[in-house]
Amino acid sequence: MRKLIFAMNVTLDGYIAATGDDIGWSGGGGPDSSPSDELFQWWSDRVGATGLALYGRKLWEAMSPHWPTADQRPGATPAEIEFAGRWRDMPKVVFSSTISTVDWNTRLVTGDAVAEITRLKADDGGPMDIGGATLAAAAMRAGLIDEYVLVTAPVLVGGGTPFFTALDNWVNLTLVQTRTFPGGVVLTRYETRR
Template sequence: MRKLTFAMNLSLDGYVAAPGDDLGWSVPSDELFQWWSDRVGATDLALYGRRLWETMSSHWPTADQQPGATPAQIEFARRWRDMPKVVFSSTIDKVDWNARLVTGDAVTEITRLKNEDGGPMDISSATLAATAMRAGLIDEYVLVTHPVLVGGGKPFFTALDTWVNLNLVETRTFPDGVLLTRYETRR
């Protein structure tokens, strides 16, 4: 069975995006950017919701061709393009860049994907992750917490019907006071 991880940047007050989907507060240091790039390189399948898919697919497919692209950005763009992706949406009708579209029930499809042979999967969307959380499908949570309060926006966690007990398995600090905490779901 594949492992499903929900990993995202978040503000200290728990948001993955500030009001208006503003992500300007989460610009990573070089060290953190490399950590995210290595994570993408080790991910066998990424699961995206529509909004984050539109953000990522509007930039990363050609980011390595932009003037001034750094070696790290070039590497991330290549890794992102190569990584298989599944996009969950009922409002778009086409995806590309090594992705396929799922318009049906997300819980059914994520459960099916988890039961397949293969390497780790990352879920990269707070809304999609909320659905997976409520269904008990997430095996690991990776919170990359930035020392900023944004006061509102899209929360990392959703309201749940039952508690989810977790075990802390890793902490790491990055420049600028960014703290990574990784938890495994206690089953």
């Protein structure tokens, strides 16, 4: 059975995007900041270790115009080149009822997301990452997430898209890792206690 992990950058007040889908804060150093080299490498290593990535439409639309060809852009850093290759190679599933095609080692699911995620979890293979607020919220409410990874930037944005959704039941977690990155960004990993 595969492990399902929800990992995202998040503000200290709990948002994965500020109002207007603004993620300029996500590097931890203020508006329009980039992540530290150390944090960017951590994310790249996660992509390299992911067996399957599950994307909601908005996250797919944010990632797919940039990363497939980022390694071919003038001035691309070695880290960006590595990330772009890992991202292209990583198998992906996009869940959406409004888009009709996907590419870059990706398959589209237009039906019941919870049923498909449940089926995918039952398969053999490496860990699955889930991203996108709406998709992750559906998996959260269904009790499918095995691990939560919050990469918390020291910024308060006051509103936007929350990391956590409203739940019908408590979810008990066990802290399994903490790590501090430059700029005051803090990683916390929690496993779901079943």
